[in-house]
Amino acid sequence: MTTPPSPPRAEPPPRATPQDPGAAPPALRVRDLTICTASDHTLLSGVSLTVAAGERVGLIGESGSGKSLTALAVLGLLADNLTATGQVDVAGEHDLLARSDRRLAPLRGSLVSMVFQEPMTALDPLVRVGRQVAEVITLHRGPAGPGGGAARAAGRRGGRRAAARARAVELLAEVGLPDPAAAAHAYPHQLSGGQRQRVMIAMALANDPALLVADEPTTALDVTVQAQVLELMGRLVARRGTGLLFITHDLAVVSTVCERVVVMKDGVVVEEGPVADVFADPQHAYTRRLLAASTLPPRATVLREAEPPAGDDVAGRAGRAPAVRLVDVTKRYHRSGGVVVDALRGISLEVAAGERFGLVGESGSGKTTTLRLLAGLDAPMSGTVEVAGVTLAGPAGVASARDVARVRSDLQMVFQDPRGSLDPRMAVADIVAEPLLNPANRRDLPEAATRAGRAGLVREILAAVGLPDDAATRYPHQFSGGQRQRVSIARALVCRPRVLVADEPVSALDVSVRAQVLDLLARLADERDLTLVLVSHDLAVVRHLCDRVAVMRSGEIVEQGPTERVWSAPRHAYTRALQAATPVLASAR
Amino acid sequence: MRTRVAWLVGQVAATLAVASVLVFLVLRVLPGDAAVVALGVNATPDALAQWRADHGTDRPLIAQYASWMGGLLRADFGTSFVTGRELTPLILDRVQVTLIIVGLGMLLALLVAVPLGTLAAVTHRSATGTLIAGASQVGVAVPNFLVGVLLVSFVAVRARWLPAGGWVPPAVDMAEFWRHVVLPSVALGTVQAAIITRYVRSAVLEVMREDFLRTARAAGHTRGSALVRHGLRNAGVPIVTVVGVQLAAMLVGAVVVERVFVVPGLGSLLVDAVQQRDLQAVQSMVMVLVVLVVAVNFVVDLLYTVLDPRLRVVGR
Amino acid sequence: MHPQLVIGAVLVALVVVVALVSLVWTPYDPIHAVPANRLQGPSAAHWFGTDRFGRDVLSQVMVGARLTLYVGVVAVGIAALVGVPVGIVAGMRGGVPGTLLMRGADVLLAFPGLLLAIILGAALGAGTTTAMVALGIGAVPAFARVARSGTLQVVHTDYVLAARAANRSAWAIAWRHVLPNIAGILVVQGSVTYGLAVLAEAALSFLGLGTAPPTPSWGRMLQESQQFLGVYDHLAIAPGVAIAVAVLGFNLLGDGLRDVMDPRLKGMR
Amino acid sequence: ACTAGSTAVDPSPGPGGGVRTDVTVAVAAEPVNLDFTTTSGAAIPQLLMNNVYETLVKIDQDGAVVPLLATSWDVSEDRTRYTFHLREGVTFSDGSAFDAADVVASFDRVRTDWLNAIKGKMDVVARTEKVDDHTVRVTLDRPSNAWLANLGTSVGAIFPSDLDGVDLRTTAIGTGPYTILSVRPGDRIVLAGRPEYWGGPAPLTTITVRYLSDPTAAVNALRAGDVDMLFNAASGDQVRQLDALGTFQVVEGTSTGDVLLSFNNRVPPFDDVRVRRAFAYAVDRQAVMDTASAGYGTQVVAMVTPQDPYCEDLTGVYPFDPARARALLAEAGQQDLQVTFDVPNLAYATTAAELVASQLADVGVRVRIVTDEFPAVWLDKVFTRHDFQMSVIQHSEARDLLTVFSHDYYLGYDDSVVAPLAAAADAGSPQEYVDGMRRVARQIVDDAGGIVLYLAPTLIVADPALTGIQPNAVTESMDLTRLAWR
Numbered sequence A: 001m002t003t004p005p006s007p008p009r010a011e012p013p014p015r016a017t018p019q020d021p022g023a024a025p026p027a028l029r030v031r032d033l034t035i036c037t038a039s040d041h042t043l044l045s046g047v048s049l050t051v052a053a054g055e056r057v058g059l060i061g062e063s064g065s066g067k068s069l070t071a072l073a074v075l076g077l078l079a080d081n082l083t084a085t086g087q088v089d090v091a092g093e094h095d096l097l098a099r100s101d102r103r104l105a106p107l108r109g110s111l112v113s114m115v116f117q118e119p120m121t122a123l124d125p126l127v128r129v130g131r132q133v134a135e136v137i138t139l140h141r142g143p144a145g146p147g148g149g150a151a152r153a154a155g156r157r158g159g160r161r162a163a164a165r166a167r168a169v170e171l172l173a174e175v176g177l178p179d180p181a182a183a184a185h186a187y188p189h190q191l192s193g194g195q196r197q198r199v200m201i202a203m204a205l206a207n208d209p210a211l212l213v214a215d216e217p218t219t220a221l222d223v224t225v226q227a228q229v230l231e232l233m234g235r236l237v238a239r240r241g242t243g244l245l246f247i248t249h250d251l252a253v254v255s256t257v258c259e260r261v262v263v264m265k266d267g268v269v270v271e272e273g274p275v276a277d278v279f280a281d282p283q284h285a286y287t288r289r290l291l292a293a294s295t296l297p298p299r300a301t302v303l304r305e306a307e308p309p310a311g312d313d314v315a316g317r318a319g320r321a322p323a324v325r326l327v328d329v330t331k332r333y334h335r336s337g338g339v340v341v342d343a344l345r346g347i348s349l350e351v352a353a354g355e356r357f358g359l360v361g362e363s364g365s366g367k368t369t370t371l372r373l374l375a376g377l378d379a380p381m382s383g384t385v386e387v388a389g390v391t392l393a394g395p396a397g398v399a400s401a402r403d404v405a406r407v408r409s410d411l412q413m414v415f416q417d418p419r420g421s422l423d424p425r426m427a428v429a430d431i432v433a434e435p436l437l438n439p440a441n442r443r444d445l446p447e448a449a450t451r452a453g454r455a456g457l458v459r460e461i462l463a464a465v466g467l468p469d470d471a472a473t474r475y476p477h478q479f480s481g482g483q484r485q486r487v488s489i490a491r492a493l494v495c496r497p498r499v500l501v502a503d504e505p506v507s508a509l510d511v512s513v514r515a516q517v518l519d520l521l522a523r524l525a526d527e528r529d530l531t532l533v534l535v536s537h538d539l540a541v542v543r544h545l546c547d548r549v550a551v552m553r554s555g556e557i558v559e560q561g562p563t564e565r566v567w568s569a570p571r572h573a574y575t576r577a578l579q580a581a582t583p584v585l586a587s588a589r
Numbered sequence B: 001m002r003t004r005v006a007w008l009v010g011q012v013a014a015t016l017a018v019a020s021v022l023v024f025l026v027l028r029v030l031p032g033d034a035a036v037v038a039l040g041v042n043a044t045p046d047a048l049a050q051w052r053a054d055h056g057t058d059r060p061l062i063a064q065y066a067s068w069m070g071g072l073l074r075a076d077f078g079t080s081f082v083t084g085r086e087l088t089p090l091i092l093d094r095v096q097v098t099l100i101i102v103g104l105g106m107l108l109a110l111l112v113a114v115p116l117g118t119l120a121a122v123t124h125r126s127a128t129g130t131l132i133a134g135a136s137q138v139g140v141a142v143p144n145f146l147v148g149v150l151l152v153s154f155v156a157v158r159a160r161w162l163p164a165g166g167w168v169p170p171a172v173d174m175a176e177f178w179r180h181v182v183l184p185s186v187a188l189g190t191v192q193a194a195i196i197t198r199y200v201r202s203a204v205l206e207v208m209r210e211d212f213l214r215t216a217r218a219a220g221h222t223r224g225s226a227l228v229r230h231g232l233r234n235a236g237v238p239i240v241t242v243v244g245v246q247l248a249a250m251l252v253g254a255v256v257v258e259r260v261f262v263v264p265g266l267g268s269l270l271v272d273a274v275q276q277r278d279l280q281a282v283q284s285m286v287m288v289l290v291v292l293v294v295a296v297n298f299v300v301d302l303l304y305t306v307l308d309p310r311l312r313v314v315g316r
Numbered sequence C: 001m002h003p004q005l006v007i008g009a010v011l012v013a014l015v016v017v018v019a020l021v022s023l024v025w026t027p028y029d030p031i032h033a034v035p036a037n038r039l040q041g042p043s044a045a046h047w048f049g050t051d052r053f054g055r056d057v058l059s060q061v062m063v064g065a066r067l068t069l070y071v072g073v074v075a076v077g078i079a080a081l082v083g084v085p086v087g088i089v090a091g092m093r094g095g096v097p098g099t100l101l102m103r104g105a106d107v108l109l110a111f112p113g114l115l116l117a118i119i120l121g122a123a124l125g126a127g128t129t130t131a132m133v134a135l136g137i138g139a140v141p142a143f144a145r146v147a148r149s150g151t152l153q154v155v156h157t158d159y160v161l162a163a164r165a166a167n168r169s170a171w172a173i174a175w176r177h178v179l180p181n182i183a184g185i186l187v188v189q190g191s192v193t194y195g196l197a198v199l200a201e202a203a204l205s206f207l208g209l210g211t212a213p214p215t216p217s218w219g220r221m222l223q224e225s226q227q228f229l230g231v232y233d234h235l236a237i238a239p240g241v242a243i244a245v246a247v248l249g250f251n252l253l254g255d256g257l258r259d260v261m262d263p264r265l266k267g268m269r
Numbered sequence D: 001a002c003t004a005g006s007t008a009v010d011p012s013p014g015p016g017g018g019v020r021t022d023v024t025v026a027v028a029a030e031p032v033n034l035d036f037t038t039t040s041g042a043a044i045p046q047l048l049m050n051n052v053y054e055t056l057v058k059i060d061q062d063g064a065v066v067p068l069l070a071t072s073w074d075v076s077e078d079r080t081r082y083t084f085h086l087r088e089g090v091t092f093s094d095g096s097a098f099d100a101a102d103v104v105a106s107f108d109r110v111r112t113d114w115l116n117a118i119k120g121k122m123d124v125v126a127r128t129e130k131v132d133d134h135t136v137r138v139t140l141d142r143p144s145n146a147w148l149a150n151l152g153t154s155v156g157a158i159f160p161s162d163l164d165g166v167d168l169r170t171t172a173i174g175t176g177p178y179t180i181l182s183v184r185p186g187d188r189i190v191l192a193g194r195p196e197y198w199g200g201p202a203p204l205t206t207i208t209v210r211y212l213s214d215p216t217a218a219v220n221a222l223r224a225g226d227v228d229m230l231f232n233a234a235s236g237d238q239v240r241q242l243d244a245l246g247t248f249q250v251v252e253g254t255s256t257g258d259v260l261l262s263f264n265n266r267v268p269p270f271d272d273v274r275v276r277r278a279f280a281y282a283v284d285r286q287a288v289m290d291t292a293s294a295g296y297g298t299q300v301v302a303m304v305t306p307q308d309p310y311c312e313d314l315t316g317v318y319p320f321d322p323a324r325a326r327a328l329l330a331e332a333g334q335q336d337l338q339v340t341f342d343v344p345n346l347a348y349a350t351t352a353a354e355l356v357a358s359q360l361a362d363v364g365v366r367v368r369i370v371t372d373e374f375p376a377v378w379l380d381k382v383f384t385r386h387d388f389q390m391s392v393i394q395h396s397e398a399r400d401l402l403t404v405f406s407h408d409y410y411l412g413y414d415d416s417v418v419a420p421l422a423a424a425a426d427a428g429s430p431q432e433y434v435d436g437m438r439r440v441a442r443q444i445v446d447d448a449g450g451i452v453l454y455l456a457p458t459l460i461v462a463d464p465a466l467t468g469i470q471p472n473a474v475t476e477s478m479d480l481t482r483l484a485w486r
């Protein structure tokens, strides 16, 4: 338990005090916000919160507690089946909920902007990301005011466009995209998860809004980039007096970024106050639980076993055949305009059967690409890929469809982007049951042959990942980001794979749920001898779960070895940088 | 790149070659004898034999095919069995007419259908949406000839604004060309508009719930402008597909409108030639159609990759 | 309930009921000519008037409902059952097989439907079913193209990738992911094809390739009314409205199904 | 029914001072080419005869043979030698002069170059000789009354003697008042008046013949003022509607188009004359005409038109009498008869067929209608292969009674009685000819080899200011030579 010690407080801090009451209206004032579904189910009730100009407020809470809904309601972007009542004022503009879409639109993107939780699906797949960023700028820069511009002269518009493009590239550079000019030219699907997330952030920052709502903006970013982005947001807040509503599950980030924190559970605000106070002296039981779960014990401390064999070179557990073996694998992507991206530049690694292997590294370093190769979803340009005894790719070429199927009957994958990887037309029960429909996948699960048996397994696994009972009959779009991520995990686990490759599986989960899911993974790994290849930008997660870890950067593995060794004695400068940049839950400020 | 071009060219060439054999053979099984049709009811066997010898239809199929192909390769469709006229200028002339009215009709249809279909999708639960959807659905069921007849009777017969039919090539008299081309294009376009509206509505409904539209709105778009700016393009692939299919269908399917407005297009020429069993003309026209349709679909496939970068295969 | 679905179902049911009733009862013999009664407007005795043969239009419209239903089942059925799998396979497989399929479809698309009908008529013998089969085959390429375009987009989604990673076969992906996600546009394709087929049947009958007179057919009634337009409009109105009702019914039903099948549109106002 | 149809209407002069010299005529069927010597079909001679090509003699509106390129002719005693005195000062449209050599060449060419089966009408010619530049002698194998009248049809068309390098399919060189100016396939053929025409300059400088196969399009074109005259381009019902408007002149003439309900006399049940007669009684021919042609047309029952010299009213032979029909069927043992009715897909034919079928049903005959694509399928199936029981089609040729009711023809009519009668009549004196042909017609009607439902009308709807309309189509020709504006 690493709950920061802090002296008990005599009185609660003043609630929602604007920093400078007389000077500026609060960036955001939400009063009594209630959100109901069309079937009159209340999702959010009586939420009130205030963000003063220049204030940074963290919004934390359980997955599915209504954080995203609050944020969406502020911008008037709730899904059509939801209705919001209450009052929302933003930077002097009153009662946004009562406004029509037409009157709200000019405010969005300029006065208030938002970073969406799931960046993978939030970008228009058909438009180059540079243009998407530039569009935000041009949309709001007309002499007729925000959103206007009917009278714009064509010539000036042309000039403004070019300027917006240039500015977009600048923004992409500021959010830390390497080679921003080339990145601006890429389509969303050509970018990694973290890169897309940064594009979203660039869009939100483009017009220096008075209120910035950031919904888990750094879930896909490695800690070094995260630090850079957080610093950028901090600069914006300071420079423009922007109010920041920062939704995150990462308490350490909250403690470094925010001044005040609001805690939600089950659609209500359960606690709020200055970060230091709340973290030091949580009043609500949930907050206490949250803080308790926020630090993960390193695996080494859990598992006082014999140290794995020393040596950083490619090696598996003694005596066991490797479940996964990559030798000198390269992968190159081609983008339009002849741009080539070397996503993997000759990586080699080996994961023994039953081993838990972590993959950390820079955003865009090729982690997802590596996992795709393991699942046989892509073929490398060169090198050998062996999974579960099958050579998926090697000097002899790529494996046959039957071999790939053999691999997949042992291997399941959790995708980095839950939203896109769930068929929007299928109910969750069907999505989760899907792997069970292939007899090859359910060799160890005789009961899965029947419909009822499958339903039972689905119910079980949904409960195990902490989803409510009614989840089975609902559709993906009716869930929160974290809930979708758990659906995606449930799908991968339901048929008890031997190998699990998971791409940021817990990035959207609040720490309490995260603990639950990680426990589940650990238990399965132990019980069933699961081989785990886990990508995470969260070093604590890797340290908690994995035996060995590889650190990637720019398509190369810069360092690999037993987790504790890498943690305690990092050899590569980048590893050290990662470690240094990891935010810690610090209450002392 | 070069291999890709070669692959495409080869593909098209192979398609045309196979199509030519198919078309040629299939037409030989048409019931009815061109000689009898040409010479009519009182023809003597001698006369029939003479006619067949004159027109080469008594030669082995291989020889007939070879001479037809030989002509095609020189862009020479031969002479019609029945009219004795050179087919090449005739068919090209008709193709031009058809392309003009079909093109204009499709343009009109798109100008109407895209906004209307989008509106129907956006308002799909309200009265407006239901009304548009309903109207387009009924529109699909309205026969071309009815639209044509109504247009003629109001615009041409009652009001005498425009001629009831006929055709003046643009090269002859531009003003008259436009006066004659309006009604047939509108008649074609109306029915197409109804059809395409249905597809646009469906395609737009499909993208309407996408997350990126929410992003666009967060960036400052209204619901409508987000849909126009980002939604339509995402709905573009199915729409372009349907436009391609409908264009192909209209090349021949415009025959009803051609009849009502007395437009000398490819459709009516083909129907006449089929009725007269003028196989030389029919097979050449069908080949022209195959070329046009393959071209249209080639463009459609190309547009897919323009519209949707995910469908692009770069560098291969 | 979805209003379009309900209205559509009601209209289709109406057509079905009328068709069934016509099997046992019509006000008059629909094919018996009474020259003395020719070309009468609607009256108490003949609600929809009489045609140029003095036959009761209402009775003909009732009997014509059967054919209209038949058109939908056979023509749209064939087109969908052949075209959709072809399109999906072409979209999922790509490469040489996909190209072959689509180029084949192109040739068929270019092949004039009239020729197809004549050839089939020669091969199978002319008749309603032959005409329907010809129309169905003629509509295959359109279905294939539409299905393929949808498939091309769906196969690039992450959920298809996820299904592949979950070791689902191409069949299963086609059936469970691709088909439902392109169903919307296919439903539209089906309903449009249906509308066009009802009209095309009339054109084919006139060539002797479809339903031979005097069996009533809405399409032919409408077509024959053409020369009476402006004088005996009831001849056009009765079959015209009947066609509109049937097509509208199937379209609304299709649209309704389409919307209902899309969970994302559920619960929306 | 043996009065000739209307003759040219001569409406009183109306207002309107503009002297239009052009006219646009709408016609339904387009010629596939310009060569009726090798291509059959009525559309080519319809356009070209009289207007472009001329013959030695002409059949006038009342069916009489009158001079045209021949100013007069002598017939030898034995009626096998005709001496034609040719008109002088006639030129072809290519500028060459018309003389006896052209006649000889034209007649000879029928035998050598023609493919069109109507060439048979010249079979009786033994030889054609030039007597001098303006006299031609034709010797027949045997006397023939029909032959001279046949000379007034397309088979007697006079071409220039030198046709080297001329493709008749695309060029027409005749002596008529008009010449082909341009052909736009699928659309129109424009005729230009010849100022140097022997009968004086043509009344109009331009005649545009537009081909509007869709009757509705034709009516619209007329009402929109795009065309001035419809020549058989609209259906009977549409003409009734136009007539009711009162803004056009409607002229009904006769034609040579007999709409024939034909039986296959070779096969059961139609090899039994009682069945054929039963059918004749069962069909209400007036009702058929009312339905298929809106009452326009002429009731005849033999394939004889009012202009034919041997016309005789035989309509009373088969009154509409269903009871009699039933009785005859019973007598033939055919109470439960089912027949297949092959109908060409032509509007009038399908309409007539539907009514006929319904009327036959009334006498207990079940009729299955099979629509055959016309011309290809119908010609192949019915005409060539005789694979049918009953059919209906309009026979448009002039004086085709003997052709249709000959044994080899598709009806398979047993002409053993009729053929000798006809031969004798043809060889006899004009009076014997008329009498003989009447007997032939009566015999054919009595045998009910086929029943003429009605004689199709020539329906002309035109601008009231148009004069010179010649409505009676006594030959295939659409005679536009006297068309003029008032």
Ligand SMILES: Nc1ncnc2c1ncn2[C@@H]1O[C@H](COP(=O)(O)OP(=O)(O)OP(=O)(O)O)[C@@H](O)[C@H]1O
Pocket: A037, A043, A061, A062, A063, A064, A065, A066, A067, A068, A069, A070, A079, A081, A082, A117, A477, A478, A479, A480, A481, A482, A483, A508, A509, A510
């Ligand atoms: N369109 C919708 N229809 C019905 N229920 C919804 C809808 N959207 C969200 N919900 C439900 O509302 C609740 C709150 O969702 P919200 O997205 O705000 O959660 P969250 O706090 O952002 O969680 P996470 O941290 O997992 O993203 C969840 O239980 C979710 O299932």
Ligand SMILES: Nc1ncnc2c1ncn2[C@@H]1O[C@H](COP(=O)(O)OP(=O)(O)OP(=O)(O)O)[C@@H](O)[C@H]1O
Pocket: A189, A190, A191, A192, A193, A194, A195, A220, A221, A222, A333, A334, A335, A341, A342, A343, A362, A363, A364, A365, A366, A367, A368, A369, A370, A416
């Ligand atoms: N389809 C593609 N076309 C072109 N470039 C691509 C494509 N997919 C990935 N890339 C590029 O390849 C590199 C590696 O991407 P990958 O998705 O493997 O990164 P990652 O390590 O998973 O990053 P993140 O943590 O941000 O998800 C990135 O630079 C990315 O831009």
Ligand SMILES: [Mg+2]
Pocket: A067, A068, A069, A117, A215, A480, A481, A482
């Ligand atoms: Mg959320």
Ligand SMILES: [Mg+2]
Pocket: A192, A193, A194, A367, A368, A369, A416, A503
């Ligand atoms: Mg990734």
